[in-house]
Amino acid sequence: MLINTAMFLPELFLGVFSLGLLFLGLYRPGIRGKEETSLQLALPKGASYGVLILLLVLLGFLWFAHIFQGISFSGFLISDKMSILSKAFICLIGLSWIGFDNRIIESTLERDGIKQFEYPVLCLVSIIGSFLMVSAHHLLAIYFGIALQTIPLYVLISLKKGGGLSKESALKYFLLGSLSSLFLLYGIALVYGFVGSGDFREISTSLEWLTENSLGYSWLQAGFLFIVIGLLFKLGLASLNPWGPDISQGVSNAQMPFLLLIPKISGAILLVRLLFGAFHGLHFLWKPLLLSVALISLVMGSVGAFSQTNIRRFFSYMGLFHMGFFLLGLSSKEFNGAYAGLLYLFIFSGTTLGFLFFWTTLSTNDRNLDKIPQVKGLLKKQPVVAGILCLLLLSLAGLPPFAGFWTTLYLMSTVISGGSFIIGISLASALISAIGYLKIIKVICFEEGHEEIHSTFSWTSGWILLIPFVILFFTAQDFFLEIIREALSSL
Amino acid sequence: MKLENIPILSILIFLPLVGAFFISLIDRSVSIANTRKVALWTSVVTFGLALILLLGIDIHTPSYQFINHATIFEGINLEYKVGINGGSLAFILFTTFLFSLSIWAGWDRIQTQLKLYMILLLIFETLVLGAFAQLNLLMFFVFFEATVIPLYFLMGIWGGKDKAQASLKFLGYSLISSFCLLLVLMKILEITNTLDFERVSQFPFPPSSETWLFLGLFLSLSIKVPLIPFHVWFPQAQTQFPTPVSMIAGSAFVQLGTYSIIKILIPLFPYAAMRMGPFICSLGAVGIVYMAWVAFGQKNIKKLIAYASLSQVCLVILGIFSFHPMALMGAVFYLLSYGVVGAALFFSVEVLYRQMQTYSIEDYGGISKVMPDFSLIFFLVLLANMGFPGTGGFIGQIFILIGLHQIHPLLLILTGVSIFFSGIYTLWLYQRVAFGVITSTLVRGLVDLNLREKSILVTCLGLIFLMGFFPDPFLRLTEKSLISVLNSQKQPSETLELAEDSHAY
Numbered sequence: 001m002l003i004n005t006a007m008f009l010p011e012l013f014l015g016v017f018s019l020g021l022l023f024l025g026l027y028r029p030g031i032r033g034k035e036e037t038s039l040q041l042a043l044p045k046g047a048s049y050g051v052l053i054l055l056l057v058l059l060g061f062l063w064f065a066h067i068f069q070g071i072s073f074s075g076f077l078i079s080d081k082m083s084i085l086s087k088a089f090i091c092l093i094g095l096s097w098i099g100f101d102n103r104i105i106e107s108t109l110e111r112d113g114i115k116q117f118e119y120p121v122l123c124l125v126s127i128i129g130s131f132l133m134v135s136a137h138h139l140l141a142i143y144f145g146i147a148l149q150t151i152p153l154y155v156l157i158s159l160k161k162g163g164g165l166s167k168e169s170a171l172k173y174f175l176l177g178s179l180s181s182l183f184l185l186y187g188i189a190l191v192y193g194f195v196g197s198g199d200f201r202e203i204s205t206s207l208e209w210l211t212e213n214s215l216g217y218s219w220l221q222a223g224f225l226f227i228v229i230g231l232l233f234k235l236g237l238a239s240l241n242p243w244g245p246d247i248s249q250g251v252s253n254a255q256m257p258f259l260l261l262i263p264k265i266s267g268a269i270l271l272v273r274l275l276f277g278a279f280h281g282l283h284f285l286w287k288p289l290l291l292s293v294a295l296i297s298l299v300m301g302s303v304g305a306f307s308q309t310n311i312r313r314f315f316s317y318m319g320l321f322h323m324g325f326f327l328l329g330l331s332s333k334e335f336n337g338a339y340a341g342l343l344y345l346f347i348f349s350g351t352t353l354g355f356l357f358f359w360t361t362l363s364t365n366d367r368n369l370d371k372i373p374q375v376k377g378l379l380k381k382q383p384v385v386a387g388i389l390c391l392l393l394l395s396l397a398g399l400p401p402f403a404g405f406w407t408t409l410y411l412m413s414t415v416i417s418g419g420s421f422i423i424g425i426s427l428a429s430a431l432i433s434a435i436g437y438l439k440i441i442k443v444i445c446f447e448e449g450h451e452e453i454h455s456t457f458s459w460t461s462g463w464i465l466l467i468p469f470v471i472l473f474f475t476a477q478d479f480f481l482e483i484i485r486e487a488l489s490s491l
Numbered sequence: 492m493k494l495e496n497i498p499i500l501s502i503l504i505f506l507p508l509v510g511a512f513f514i515s516l517i518d519r520s521v522s523i524a525n526t527r528k529v530a531l532w533t534s535v536v537t538f539g540l541a542l543i544l545l546l547g548i549d550i551h552t553p554s555y556q557f558i559n560h561a562t563i564f565e566g567i568n569l570e571y572k573v574g575i576n577g578g579s580l581a582f583i584l585f586t587t588f589l590f591s592l593s594i595w596a597g598w599d600r601i602q603t604q605l606k607l608y609m610i611l612l613l614i615f616e617t618l619v620l621g622a623f624a625q626l627n628l629l630m631f632f633v634f635f636e637a638t639v640i641p642l643y644f645l646m647g648i649w650g651g652k653d654k655a656q657a658s659l660k661f662l663g664y665s666l667i668s669s670f671c672l673l674l675v676l677m678k679i680l681e682i683t684n685t686l687d688f689e690r691v692s693q694f695p696f697p698p699s700s701e702t703w704l705f706l707g708l709f710l711s712l713s714i715k716v717p718l719i720p721f722h723v724w725f726p727q728a729q730t731q732f733p734t735p736v737s738m739i740a741g742s743a744f745v746q747l748g749t750y751s752i753i754k755i756l757i758p759l760f761p762y763a764a765m766r767m768g769p770f771i772c773s774l775g776a777v778g779i780v781y782m783a784w785v786a787f788g789q790k791n792i793k794k795l796i797a798y799a800s801l802s803q804v805c806l807v808i809l810g811i812f813s814f815h816p817m818a819l820m821g822a823v824f825y826l827l828s829y830g831v832v833g834a835a836l837f838f839s840v841e842v843l844y845r846q847m848q849t850y851s852i853e854d855y856g857g858i859s860k861v862m863p864d865f866s867l868i869f870f871l872v873l874l875a876n877m878g879f880p881g882t883g884g885f886i887g888q889i890f891i892l893i894g895l896h897q898i899h900p901l902l903l904i905l906t907g908v909s910i911f912f913s914g915i916y917t918l919w920l921y922q923r924v925a926f927g928v929i930t931s932t933l934v935r936g937l938v939d940l941n942l943r944e945k946s947i948l949v950t951c952l953g954l955i956f957l958m959g960f961f962p963d964p965f966l967r968l969t970e971k972s973l974i975s976v977l978n979s980q981k982q983p984s985e986t987l988e989l990a991e992d993s994h995a996y
Contacts, residue, residue: 336566379648390644399640400633406564409629412673413567416681423677431670438643438662446647446655478565 006068007079009061010087011131018124025117055095059088069490071137075199078137081490085483086134086269089346090262093353094127096462097257104456105254108360111368112252113161122152123258130266134273139188139198139227142270143181146234149263150177157259160252169250176243177234184230190223200278207281224279228286231274235267237327238297241320245304248316253360253368256312260319260356261349268326268345272338275330277491290331291418295425297324302433309371311359314436315352318396321433322348325411328426332415335488340411342484347407347473348396354466355392358385361457369453372440376449385455388467390441395470397437398430403473410477499547500557500573503540503583504620507533507590511613514606522606530594530609534616538587545584550577550968553975555626555689563630568685573624578823578972581965582750583623585830588954589739590616596838596947597735600845601649608649611641612736619743623750628676628686631755635715635747636669642732642740650731657724657731664714664724671711675704679759692758705763708756709771716748716804719778726797730850734793734841741797741837742830745804749826753811753819757976768812772898775812776905778805783912791850792840795920799876799913800833803884806906810891813902818894819973820966825887827965828875828958832884835872835951839865842944843924846937852920857929861937866925868940868948873917875955878910883958 005012071078097105098120109119129149136142154177158170192198194216195206210217229240236244251259275286301321308314322344329341362369362378362385369375378386395402408430415422510533517525548556555574563569575583594612601608618641621634639662646658680686683694696704714721725744729737757764782802789795803825810822842865843858844850859866878884888910895902929935940948958965 339566394640400637405633410564410566412677413680416677420678423674427670427674431666434666435663439659441643442647442655442658445644446650446658474563481566 007070007072008077008135010058010091011128013058013061014124014128014131018121018128021124022118022121025121055091058091058095075201076138076141077132077135078200079135081487082269082273083135085487086265087131090127090130090134090265093257093265093349094123094130094262097353097357098123104357104361104461107456108254108363108368109252111363111366112254114159114252114254116159119156119159122156126150126152126156126258127262130262133266134269136270136273137200139191139200139203142227142274143184143188145266145270146181146184149266150234153259153263156255157247157251160250160255165250166252167250169247172243173247180230180233180240182230183226183233187223187226187228187230190219190226192223194220194223200273203278204280207279210281221282221285224282224285225289227274228271228289231267231271232293235264235271235323236316236320237293237323238300238320241297241300244320245308245313245316248312249310251312253312253356253370256315256356256360257353260312260315261353264319264323265345265349268323268342272330272342272488273491276338276488287331287333290327291422294324294327294331295422297321297327298426298429302429302436306432306436309373311370311372314372314440315356318433318436319352321429322352324429325408325426328415328422329411333417334414337411337414338488339481339484340407340414342488343477343481344407344411346480346484347403350466351392351395351404351470354463354470355389355396357463358388358392358457361385361455362453363456364451364453372443374449374451375440375444375453376447376451377444378449378453379445381449381453382455382457385457386444389444391467391470393437393441397434399434401471401474403470406474406477410481498559499540499544500575500624501559503537503544503587504573504617504624506537506540507613507616507620509533511610511617514610514613517606526606526609527594527598530613531591533613534587534591534594537616537620538584538591541580541584541587544575544580545968548575548577548580551971552576553972555579558626567629567680569629570627570687571630572626572687573621574626575624576972577967578750578754578969579623581823581827581968582746583620585827586619586623586739586743586746587616589742589830589834592834592947592950593735593739595943596738596841597733598943600735600841601733604648608645611645615641615645615739615743619747622747626688628679628688628691628755631688631751632669632672632676635751636665636672638743638747639665639669642736645736645740646728646732649733649736652731653727654731657727660724661728664717664721668711668714671707671714675707675711678704678707688755688759696760696762698762701760701763702766705756705760705767708760709752709767712748712752712756715744716752716808717744717801718808719774719781719801719805722778722782722801725801726794729797729837730791730793734837734844737793737837738834741800742833745800746826746830749804749807749811750823752808753823753973753976757811764812765814768814771812772809772902775805775809776902778802779809779906779909780912783909783916787912787916790852792843792852792920792924793837793850795852795916796833796836796840796876799916800829802909802913803829806888806891806909809902809906810887810894813891813894813898814977815894815897816974816977818891818898819977820970821887821890821892821894823969823973824890824958824962824965825884828883828887828955831951831954831958832872832875832882835948835955836876838944838947838951839869839872842940842948843937847933852923854931855924855934856927856931857925858934858937859925860929861935862939864945865940868945868952869925870921871952872948872955873921875952875959877914877917881959882955883962884955885959886962 069080126149129145132141132148133145136145154170154174157173158167160166195203233240248260297320301317301324305314305317305321308317326341326345329337329344364374395404398404398408510529514526514529553576555576558574560570560572563571615638618634618638622631625631625634643658643662646654646661676686679691683691685691717725729741732740779802782798782805786795786798786802789798807822807825810818847854875882875884878888892903892906895906
């Protein structure tokens with residue numbers, strides 16, 4: 001089969017670019033220990049625009065890949081609308097974080113003592129891994145993608161200076177990541193042993209003519225369950241979640257999206273592809289499983305986040321809660337649930353990203369803010385940032401008329417046929433999580449604080465665009481839904 | 492020029508939002524004076540638009556007029572659809588009027604972050620007006636629930652000493668209420684496949700699910716209204732709000748919640764409403780006496796007024812669920828007058844608080860000697876609050892009592908007693924505040940009303956007496972739309988048959 005490189009130009013470009021950055025860092029004399037990272041050196045002054053150009057180039061490549069859709073690398077990888085949409089989204093998240101406001105993120109990193117030139121390289125390599133994950137079309141490609149995505153993260157986490165927490169996080173992530181890979185590989189071996197191929201299409205065709213009485217059918221089911229459990233472990237879903245908050249606590253604020261958002265998004269897309277593509281024949285097996293995981297995640301996430309004071313632990317639990325809602329969509333009886341789930345995933349990761357960014361601009365006494373009580377009285381000290389944070393929190397809490405409300409509503413309308421029990425639990429946990437988010441607003445606006453808070457925020461930041469989006473989302477929700485529907489139909 | 496061609500209702504709803512947007516653009520250096528002016532003009536023009544609607548509306552029909560609609564979310568058939576009839580317009584008129592008054596009242600009361608305050612207040616106005624006019628249940632939910640956001644900030648930023656606890660309690664109760672409302676709406680959507688109010692109200696619900704849906708919706712609205720035993724957040728919130736906000740927040744919640752019971756709850760589930768009516772009536776009867784009793788023992792003026800108003804809300808609920816046309820009209824009339832009286836009362840308290848910085852009744856005494864004008868006006872307002880003949884409250888009370896008399900004499904006795912009670916606690920309040928020997932030096936230094944304060948109180952009083960002496964126009968405005976609610980009430984047997992038919996097929 002012809003290896004069609006045109007489909008995977010974005011990955012190749014990113015790979016070459018990150019290797020170039022690595023070489024630049026290694027061979028440019030005197031860069032070690034300097035203030036500037038290799039990304040700052042590689043890009044011209046005003047790095048925001050440089051990264052914007054990088055982003056545009058990548059999106060251009062993605063558009064190019066859009067023309068050459070199909071399966072490549074001997075059925076190993078696929079490029080379809082789903083993968084292109086999710087790649088574009090991951091690109092937007094990852095690259096805008098590295099570069100829209102380069103100075104802000106850089107200064108946050110500096111405050112945490114991260115000055116290594118490898119930092120952007122590791123981020124980019126992790127993004128390549130996510131790209132491979134979302135375009136996997138073979139069981140081994142899943143493993144390959146996950147490994148490429150997480151191994152840079154182990155290093156990335158341990159870069160933070162000061163205290164043992166980041167080392168602990170890195171080690172924990174490494175050990176538990178390996179453990180979940182074990183589950184995944186065991187499942188892959190079982191499925192391969194029975195079907196004789198790891199190709200998604202062959203798995204789904206072989207599932208079509210198999211019956212319960214076929215030889216080794218239960219082994220296939222077991223293998224599938226191992227794969228799903230491995231993925232759920234990676235995604236940090238209940239009840240395999242407790243590592244998530246611990247690891248988040250140890251990292252720098254500036255690394256949060258790479259730990260909290262991008263792995264979850266790519267893992268979720270992979271899950272969709274796996275469940276609706278390869279293993280759709282086993283839906284009687286995974287729908288109840290996912291539903292129960294979703295409900296437990298909803299409750300554990302919302303209740304767990306409720307009394308957290310560390311912002312990263314808080315968002316880790318809230319991430320669990322939001323992933324629970326996403327899974328609820330996937331496990332609903334209608335196919336609409338998957339659209340709703342994906343829309344939910346995209347909107348909430350975008351809003352969370354925005355919140356994390358505006359949080360990252362804040363510092364007190366030349367230290368990054370870790371704890372929620374540290375933003376006491378922010379409204380009086382930094383009114384603009386406080387206003388934006390409150391707006392994003394209102395959207396995250398799912399209050400009308402912001403983006404979060406409409407997506408939650410659409411998701412709820414698709415799971416309504418599931419019965420009162422499911423709706424009751426999901427709405428109750430949504431209520432708890434809403435109060436959890438609004439408690440942060442209470443701290444920001446209503447409480448008095450004495451410590452000075454500095455902000456590196458400026459009006460020229462591209463992130464401002466998020467504000468009208470969150471407010472006016474309801475005018476364009478049909479448009480986004482249509483895109484997602486088209487992407488899902490390609491599975 | 493034909494009024495039908497202009498989306499005048501939508502303009503009315505979103506005008507305050509536009510005003511808020513312009514306020515946000517005002518430069519910091521000239522902000523204070525300009526912000527006040529823009530906010531006041533916006534609210535006054537909104538009131539003017541409501542008056543234009545009054546000219547154009549046909550009050551001889553209960554059907555909804557000035558309908559505008561636009562699709563919002565095709566994925567779940569969500570449509571923005573507004574329309575009003577006489578009943579809705581009456582509430583919109585009073586709400587816009589009170590908002591102008593409240594902005595005028597907050598003229599120099601709010602010292603910090605005035606811009607944000609006015610923006611939030613105008614957003615709140617848009618949400619309240621939108622909730623009154625919405626004909627799509629889900630959009631009603633959106634507007635209704637979104638009112639929590641500006642109020643949460645208004646309380647949290649400009650509130651009193653216990654604002655942290657009060658705002659969290661307010662938020663918790665509101666979110667539980669919205670939780671129930673959303674649950675009910677989701678269930679309605681599942682059963683009927685639409686959330687358009689007019690289509691859902693024609694849908695025959697099976698009796699079993701109708702009762703549960705009714706109870707869920709009633710629970711949600713009774714937290715908002717608020718009815719006993721979900722009232723705990725209300726007095727605390729009213730005490731902690733800055734007073735110009737108390738002037739409207741109380742009446743907005745009470746009027747919105749109660750009118751939603753009339754406009755939405757009863758037409759949607761007439762059969763269940765009929766069945767549950769006696770229970771709710773007894774709840775109301777208990778509430779009237781209990782709230783009056785609690786008001787009796789309050790030491791904080793604002794809390795006393797809040798509890799008194801809760802007792803009046805129970806009276807209104809009794810009037811509604813007696814399903815007597817006169818009682819229903821009386822209830823709505825009483826609600827309208829309640830808004831004005833409540834605003835006047837809270838503002839009177841504000842006049843005292845501005846100089847004394849205390850709400851405690853004990854700190855006052857003998858103010859009639861130093862503030863003769865204020866004492867007279869305060870007395871008239873208190874008379875209106877207890878429903879003295881000649882004021883709007885009297886007409887409402889009499890109508891409700893006539894209706895109740897035909898339902899059950901015991902209810903009549905209970906309400907009569909509570910009205911007697913209300914007379915006692917209001918007059919006792921007046922006695923403790925206005926008469927007696929001046930003991931505190933602070934009271935001796937009090938200054939009488941200034942022109943702005945006088946204008947606000949006199950306007951309120953004028954409206955109260957207008958409603959008391961000429962109730963006819965107000966009653967006629969709401970009459971037809973309310974009678975139609977009771978007509979939907981007359982069909983329970985048909986509904987039952989229809990429902991059974993639909994089961995049979």
